[in-house]
Amino acid sequence: MEHQLGHKHPLTHIISEVNTIFAELGFVFVEGPELEETRYNFDLLNVPKDHPSRDMQDTFYIEGKPDVVLRTHTSPVQVRYMESHQPPIRIIVPGKVFRNEATDATHEAQFFQLEGLMIDKDVSLGHLKGTLEFFFSRFFGGSTEVRLRPSFFPFVEPGVEVDMRLTGADAPEKLRGRWIEIMGAGMVHPNVLRNAGIDPEVYQGFAFGMGMDRLAMMKYGIDDVRLFYTGDLRLVNQF
Amino acid sequence: MKVSYNWLNTYFDGKLPPPEQVAEELTFHAWEIEEVIRVADDVVLDVKVLPDKAMWALSHRGIAKDLSTILDLPLTHDPLASVPALEPKTDTFTIKIDSPHCRRFAAARIQGVTVGPSPEWLRMALESIGQRSINNLVDASNYVMFDLGQPSHAFDAIKLPGDGIQVRQALPGETLAALDENEYTFSPEDTLISSLEGRALSIAGIKGGKDSGITEATTDIIIEVANWDPITTRKTAARLKLRSDASTRYENGIVPEMVPFGLQAVVRLILEVAGGAVTGYVDSALEIPEDIKTVTVTLAKVNRVLGLQLTVAKVMSIFDRFGWKYEMNGDTFIITPPFERTDLAIPEDIIEEVGRIYGYEHVAAITPDLTAPTTINRRFYYSEAVRDILVAQGFSEIYTSSFRASDQVKLHNALAADKGYLRSRLAENMKDALAKNAPNADLLGLKQISLFEIGTVFGKEQESYRLCLGIQSPSGYKPKSDGPILQAAWDALRSLLPDLPVLKQADLAAGICEIDLGETFASLPAPAAYGVSGQVLQVSYKPFSVYPAIARDIAMWVGSDVDEGEIADLLRTHAGSLCVRITLFDRFQKDEKISYAYRLVFQSKEKTLTDAEVNTIMDGVYQAVSQRGFTTR
Numbered sequence: 001m002e003h004q005l006g007h008k009h010p011l012t013h014i015i016s017e018v019n020t021i022f023a024e025l026g027f028v029f030v031e032g033p034e035l036e037e038t039r040y041n042f043d044l045l046n047v048p049k050d051h052p053s054r055d056m057q058d059t060f061y062i063e064g065k066p067d068v069v070l071r072t073h074t075s076p077v078q079v080r081y082m083e084s085h086q087p088p089i090r091i092i093v094p095g096k097v098f099r100n101e102a103t104d105a106t107h108e109a110q111f112f113q114l115e116g117l118m119i120d121k122d123v124s125l126g127h128l129k130g131t132l133e134f135f136f137s138r139f140f141g142g143s144t145e146v147r148l149r150p151s152f153f154p155f156v157e158p159g160v161e162v163d164m165r166l167t168g169a170d171a172p173e174k175l176r177g178r179w180i181e182i183m184g185a186g187m188v189h190p191n192v193l194r195n196a197g198i199d200p201e202v203y204q205g206f207a208f209g210m211g212m213d214r215l216a217m218m219k220y221g222i223d224d225v226r227l228f229y230t231g232d233l234r235l236v237n238q239f
Numbered sequence: 240m241k242v243s244y245n246w247l248n249t250y251f252d253g254k255l256p257p258p259e260q261v262a263e264e265l266t267f268h269a270w271e272i273e274e275v276i277r278v279a280d281d282v283v284l285d286v287k288v289l290p291d292k293a294m295w296a297l298s299h300r301g302i303a304k305d306l307s308t309i310l311d312l313p314l315t316h317d318p319l320a321s322v323p324a325l326e327p328k329t330d331t332f333t334i335k336i337d338s339p340h341c342r343r344f345a346a347a348r349i350q351g352v353t354v355g356p357s358p359e360w361l362r363m364a365l366e367s368i369g370q371r372s373i374n375n376l377v378d379a380s381n382y383v384m385f386d387l388g389q390p391s392h393a394f395d396a397i398k399l400p401g402d403g404i405q406v407r408q409a410l411p412g413e414t415l416a417a418l419d420e421n422e423y424t425f426s427p428e429d430t431l432i433s434s435l436e437g438r439a440l441s442i443a444g445i446k447g448g449k450d451s452g453i454t455e456a457t458t459d460i461i462i463e464v465a466n467w468d469p470i471t472t473r474k475t476a477a478r479l480k481l482r483s484d485a486s487t488r489y490e491n492g493i494v495p496e497m498v499p500f501g502l503q504a505v506v507r508l509i510l511e512v513a514g515g516a517v518t519g520y521v522d523s524a525l526e527i528p529e530d531i532k533t534v535t536v537t538l539a540k541v542n543r544v545l546g547l548q549l550t551v552a553k554v555m556s557i558f559d560r561f562g563w564k565y566e567m568n569g570d571t572f573i574i575t576p577p578f579e580r581t582d583l584a585i586p587e588d589i590i591e592e593v594g595r596i597y598g599y600e601h602v603a604a605i606t607p608d609l610t611a612p613t614t615i616n617r618r619f620y621y622s623e624a625v626r627d628i629l630v631a632q633g634f635s636e637i638y639t640s641s642f643r644a645s646d647q648v649k650l651h652n653a654l655a656a657d658k659g660y661l662r663s664r665l666a667e668n669m670k671d672a673l674a675k676n677a678p679n680a681d682l683l684g685l686k687q688i689s690l691f692e693i694g695t696v697f698g699k700e701q702e703s704y705r706l707c708l709g710i711q712s713p714s715g716y717k718p719k720s721d722g723p724i725l726q727a728a729w730d731a732l733r734s735l736l737p738d739l740p741v742l743k744q745a746d747l748a749a750g751i752c753e754i755d756l757g758e759t760f761a762s763l764p765a766p767a768a769y770g771v772s773g774q775v776l777q778v779s780y781k782p783f784s785v786y787p788a789i790a791r792d793i794a795m796w797v798g799s800d801v802d803e804g805e806i807a808d809l810l811r812t813h814a815g816s817l818c819v820r821i822t823l824f825d826r827f828q829k830d831e832k833i834s835y836a837y838r839l840v841f842q843s844k845e846k847t848l849t850d851a852e853v854n855t856i857m858d859g860v861y862q863a864v865s866q867r868g869f870t871t872r
Binding site: 003004005006007008009010011012013015016017019020023024025026027028029030031033034035050051052053055056060061062063064070090096098100101102103109110118122124125126127129130131133134146147148149150151152154157158159160161187189190204220221222223228229230231232233234235236237238239 | 266267268269270271289290291292293469470473474490491543544545546585587588590591594595599600602603604605606607608609610611612613614615616618619623626629630631632633634635636637638639640641642648649650651652653654658661668671672675676679682683684685688689690691692694695697702769775776778779780781782783
């Protein structure tokens with residue numbers, strides 16, 4: 001019988017595609033620990049202790065070890081990377097993150113996020129828009145518009161929510177033509193730059209964070225995020 | 240925060256645009272609107288105020304003020320326009336502050352009030368935003384809290400022996416029955432308001448006590464308006480598991496300077512709805528307000544961060560819309576923020592205000608230049624190479640949970656009992672996954688279940704990055720048939736990882752092996768470029784059925800000139816849409832004839848199929864095969 005090939009997991013395909021597209025813009029693929037130091041996950045990202053900002057993400061803590069957390073986002077790697085690299089910086093950080101919230105078809109306690117960071121002398125919200133339009137157009141096909149709405153995250157200022165709209169015959173029909181909320185982003189807060197050893201008077205830039213499970217669900221038409229982690233080949237072998 | 244459109248409109252003399260437009264303007268210039276609901280003749284907007292602006296925007300006045308800026312529509316009146324005098328002062332009651340966590344404390348004594356139901360406009364205003372009307376005094380307090388963001392509390396003066404109030408830390412083990420019918424036990428970190436004799440009256444900034452509140456018989460009140468340290472308020476609320484609309488506002492840092500405005504507003508409202516007369520005010524004014532710190536920002540920086548080309552005049556016009564006090568020095572702006580806006584502290588805060596009011600839709604997209612990355616990620620590069628090898632060997636990739644019911648590293652706050660630990664190995668999940676997929680082997684068209692996972696595991700000291708392989712036949716691991724496949728995959732990996740150890744006997748006996756990739760990759764050469772990725776995957780996922788599948792085999796002799804594809808097509812056509820998988824599992828030649836054996840798997844998306852139903856379909860298949868001239872075996 002013909003030898004049957006195995007299948008890569010759909011999230012692996014997504015990470016690979018994301019890397020290929022961002023590599024065209026010179027974004028370096030960087031990784032960081034899943035069990036992260038609390039200071040990288042919060043304090044150095046301008047999320048002070050005893051402040052409502054810390055409530056924005058539900059965190060898993062380790063018994064007897066208050067100085068570590070299961071990372072709630074891939075943003076800590078921004079600080080880790082900036083500590084050892086001076087601008088110009090372009091990085092993406094795909095990685096597993098953890099949130100202590102109830103699970104359902106669109107929420108899991110573990111999922112994959114994609115962080116993006118671009119720092120140089122004049123990087124602005126305009127570069128954020130341009131980078132995201134480039135990425136989404138290549139990722140979904142067709143062409144993309146991106147729009148920004150005011151929001152807040154402690155590690156950026158200004159902070160924005162990003163919506164995208166796909167147009168063109170190449171774009172998947174189910175997603176075409178309507179505005180979809182896709183990620184949070186903003187200009188890296190000067191405290192974060194300073195904490196990482198970069199002079200905010202000289203350098204500036206944007207950061208964004210988006211869920212990759214959601215990208216996979218949108219691209220492949222998968223309706224339940226929990227399916228990614230059941231180890232079920234009835235999902236994996238379709239890819 | 241739920242806000243009433245009609246209430247907001249009282250700040251504009253009814254001139255606000257329709258609610259839908261208000262919602263849209265807020266969405267694109269300030270905050271997401273989570274819900275817009277019609278309630279009687281009003282519309283309620285649920286405004287998603289975030290922690291950065293919560294110190295001033297958890298109020299109708301705050302949101303109205305921002306709408307005024309966004310719409311360039313002046314407020315017809317602003318309760319924060321001038322600092323209230325709070326006169327006459329009285330010495331007919333005293334306030335004793337013995338806590339470092341009280342940032343401001345003021346009160347008024349009002350005599351001759353009549354407690355009763357609130358007038359309809361007040362009742363409707365509170366009910367529109369989901370608050371219950373209690374009586375005119377409590378309602379007045381609530382109204383001011385949702386109007387200006389400043390909480391307050393009315394005490395029955397009769398219940399304050401010695402005509403005074405004390406602010407102090409709780410004694411260890413001290414208790415209080417609160418207005419929510421619960422009894423709370425305190426520790427010295429908790430701040431209380433008590434009588435001068437020491438009887439606890441309320442939990443500062445959080446909740447009033449049952450006994451000190453007003454009743455229908457109350458005629459003489461002390462109305463208290465105060466400000467509490469955000470951090471200690473938050474800690475007490477968390478420890479007692481008691482959050483309130485009041486504590487939320489203190490946690491988010493409403494400024495002490497708001498107290499006189501809140502007191503003047505609530506006194507005026509009480510006099511209006513409950514009658515009475517003010518005997519006098521007491522004001523602790525504990526913190527000496529510093530001069531408000533100015534914020535300095537240049538036009539160049541505004542444009543550089545936002546990606547715009549605004550002129551000085553344009554930026555000034557935006558500051559004017561805000562009503563801010565500012566000075567100019569060439570292209571440099573020196574802004575004195577309003578007293579309640581402690582969110583305006585650094586230049587980037589001002590830049591955000593300019594950006595959101597001007598509108599982010601004006602930011603033009605700039606695509607960064609195309610260039611190659613300076614570094615190739617070693618771990619990703621070699622992980623992909625490992626995946627390619629294993630996929631070629633027939634292994635499929637799974638991702639499983641990082642959580643286990645029991646292991647080395649324990650979570651402090653697990654979500655579920657069976658997810659209280661972090662996995663220290665991949666092998667356990669692999670075993671489960673193999674067993675779970677085994678019953679679906681036919682459905683998947685597989686002879687064995689061959690899986691791999693690449694992922695992180697957590698030991699006592701550190702996390703590590705590992706690869707795990709596993710294989711089993713549908714009825715369990717069979718060393719004779721499955722072992723060689725595992726061995727072959729392992730040997731194939733050695734072409735990439737020359738230092739790969741020999742497969743352990745124990746692993747070959749169990750059908751699962753695991754290895755650390757982190758160290759293994761570290762010793763490999765640094766990659767120069769990513770592998771050329773294959774075709775971009777175009778897949779439309781098909782949800783699978785939850786009902787059991789039924790398999791049937793069919794074998795036949797055909798002439799050696801028959802195209803195999805024709806046989807598969809024939810089977811597919813006659814097996815119908817309930818046949819979800821056709822797998823060729825045997826083929827051999829004898830003389831001029833070839834024998835083909837297929838497994839057909841039937842499954843419905845709507846129900847469990849019966850043997851009888853499948854037999855009927857197979858009858859049709861056998862008939863078609865015979866008619867075509869193939870001999871079934």
